[in-house]
Amino acid sequence: MCSLASLALAPQALAAKVENLRLWTAPDHTRLVFDLDSAASANIFSLDNPRRLVIDLAASEVASNAVKRKLDALDLEGSAIKAIRTGRQDDALRVVLDLTRQVNPKDFTLAPNDKYGNRLVVDLEFPGESAVENPIDPIEARIREQEQAAAKRKLKGEPAAPLPSSKAATHPKRDIIIAIDPGHGGEDPGASGPSGTKEKDVVLKIGKRLKRMFDEQPGFKAILTRNSDYYIPLRKRTEIAREQKADFFVSVHADAFNSPRPHGSSVFALSSRGATSETARWLAATENRADLIGGVDGNLSLNDKDEMLRGVLLDLTMTATLNDSLAAGSGVLANLGRINSLHKRQVEQAGFVVLKSPDIPSLLVETGFISNPQEERNLNSGAYQEKLARSIFSGIQSHFERNPPPASLLAWRRSQARGGNGGEYRVKSGDTLSEVAQRHNVSMAALKQANGMSGDTVRVGQVLKIPRG
Numbered sequence: 001m002c003s004l005a006s007l008a009l010a011p012q013a014l015a016a017k018v019e020n021l022r023l024w025t026a027p028d029h030t031r032l033v034f035d036l037d038s039a040a041s042a043n044i045f046s047l048d049n050p051r052r053l054v055i056d057l058a059a060s061e062v063a064s065n066a067v068k069r070k071l072d073a074l075d076l077e078g079s080a081i082k083a084i085r086t087g088r089q090d091d092a093l094r095v096v097l098d099l100t101r102q103v104n105p106k107d108f109t110l111a112p113n114d115k116y117g118n119r120l121v122v123d124l125e126f127p128g129e130s131a132v133e134n135p136i137d138p139i140e141a142r143i144r145e146q147e148q149a150a151a152k153r154k155l156k157g158e159p160a161a162p163l164p165s166s167k168a169a170t171h172p173k174r175d176i177i178i179a180i181d182p183g184h185g186g187e188d189p190g191a192s193g194p195s196g197t198k199e200k201d202v203v204l205k206i207g208k209r210l211k212r213m214f215d216e217q218p219g220f221k222a223i224l225t226r227n228s229d230y231y232i233p234l235r236k237r238t239e240i241a242r243e244q245k246a247d248f249f250v251s252v253h254a255d256a257f258n259s260p261r262p263h264g265s266s267v268f269a270l271s272s273r274g275a276t277s278e279t280a281r282w283l284a285a286t287e288n289r290a291d292l293i294g295g296v297d298g299n300l301s302l303n304d305k306d307e308m309l310r311g312v313l314l315d316l317t318m319t320a321t322l323n324d325s326l327a328a329g330s331g332v333l334a335n336l337g338r339i340n341s342l343h344k345r346q347v348e349q350a351g352f353v354v355l356k357s358p359d360i361p362s363l364l365v366e367t368g369f370i371s372n373p374q375e376e377r378n379l380n381s382g383a384y385q386e387k388l389a390r391s392i393f394s395g396i397q398s399h400f401e402r403n404p405p406p407a408s409l410l411a412w413r414r415s416q417a418r419g420g421n422g423g424e425y426r427v428k429s430g431d432t433l434s435e436v437a438q439r440h441n442v443s444m445a446a447l448k449q450a451n452g453m454s455g456d457t458v459r460v461g462q463v464l465k466i467p468r469g
Helices: 065-072 138-156 199-216 234-243 278-288 307-314 320-336 373-379 382-402 409-418 433-439 444-450
Strands: 016-025 029-036 042-047 052-057 060-062 081-089 092-099 104-110 118-125 176-182 220-224 248-255 266-270 348-350 362-369 424-426 463-465
Touching: 016 065, 042 104, 052 118, 060 065, 176 199, 176 234, 199 220, 199 248, 199 362, 199 382, 234 248, 248 382, 266 278, 266 320, 278 348, 320 362, 320 382, 362 373, 362 382, 373 382, 382 433, 433 444, 444 463
Parallel strands: 016 060, 060 092, 176 220, 176 248, 248 362, 266 348
Antiparallel strands: 016 029, 029 118, 042 052, 052 092, 081 092, 104 118, 266 362, 424 463
């Protein structure tokens, strides 16, 4: 065995050259991608004491010393790989991964596509790990909050909180869970701008800003389908949302075209009957192609689903799920229109794989055209990313304030506002009288009459009496 840097090229003619080795680490797996100049077969097996994974590439070699130096410089932190060693086994290039933990290896080959040549993909799956690093559990979160509060009281010398009575406390009102999906990632960079900006990087930054906004808003919690640069198959993204019991799924992207002229933001919901425009139809095809890059079958056939589920998927346009998607999408689109031009002035519908979840309202937001030089500059601006995230946040938040899920904090607050004599509402910054009336399902006339108002002006901190709806 020897290091990649000292590996001598075999003198005989070999069938394939390794031109690059790329590595991405996710919370539940590490992916290795061997870029080859031609197809090559591989034999992969595990060894113990010490724990290793051996990859034998038949009749292959590393392409050049420059490639070897690049491979030796790979960042292995968090990857479950302690070191990478290479050598020769007959005519095969042997790559040995020294491992720090147990892994379940899976491998497959990929034919050339419009982005890459021949590839061998090796996934090191981590047993027992979830693709989401911080699963949301309301009870666990409440226990953690109580422990932190007790620790703070102890530091301040304050008396401990009284012991709870024997009567069980009510379960905390649940948060509304928003799954945020930054598109692409890892070996799938998405679209690229004229200056080289990668879609996967921009949308991750927007997604993290959006998560922070939801987490700071009482009654909401957000999860990211990915929080770093790694690839997740499209259907896995919706599986993550379902595992986390998400109430809403929003996938964030940056559009592109083969001309720098198109510009503006767009919002898409699922259509099981085809796209509402040629643009939507074309875009759905380009986004869905990501699974071919990542090594997942991009065939959209529903033959593997039972008859009932096929019926649900094919009738989504007639369900409350899609209605919620369209309603929330209209709010998001209106907000985006205040900071950017709109590529389409209505919510488009297309057959995106990432939106195909029959029980979770979903949107795909194209924040702008990264292929447009001005919009590429905007998308690279932290201040502009903040505005985009705020537009998406406000649209979804407003939708749930009008339609809060049962047992959620927002539903409880609305019930409290309607209880007794109708309840009260304290005006917050940004509120208008019409919005307060709409939020509580009462007419403006009834709201004004209950509060003895002649005009429509409200002030921050003002307490409004809410009449029965």
